[in-house]
Amino acid sequence: MKKSYIVMSVLSLLVVGIISRAFILNEGIKVFLLIFLLVGSGLGLLRIFVNNSIKKMKGKSLKTKILFFAVLLGIGLPIQSVFRTKVLYTMNPEYLKGNIFMLVSGMIIMTIFFGFMKNKLSGNEKSSNDKTDLEAV
Secondary structure, three states: OOHHHHHHHHHHHHHHHHHHHHHHOOOOOHHHHHHHHHHHHHHHHHHHHHHHHHHOOOOOOHHHHHHHHHHHHHHHHHHHHHHHHHHHOOOOHHHHHHHHHHHHHHHHHHHHHHHHHHHHHHOOOOOOOOOOHHHHO
């Protein structure tokens, strides 16, 4: 089993455990944990989209590349600034650790999951039926 799958499995178990604990103990952070997990998952998907778009930039004109990054920064920086000032700075400090953990976990889980799905759908992974070099001899 690959290390990335182990990381995804452990993070998924931790996320489920933390959210379950919050709901069982009826903590005030439970809604924030779900929201930050969703935001983190969305950021993970956004990261995959941007990386794929950058890979497709090879061979494009310089104007297209500059326009892409200008739009990316023009949208991303204001959203980041608003998120930091309106959400993170105004949040109860007791909730910050758990919420940041959920945000980062959502990003990592989605990145690994979609990498896994990409490999599965493209057939890059060897199936258990494939013969190894030793079996072929």
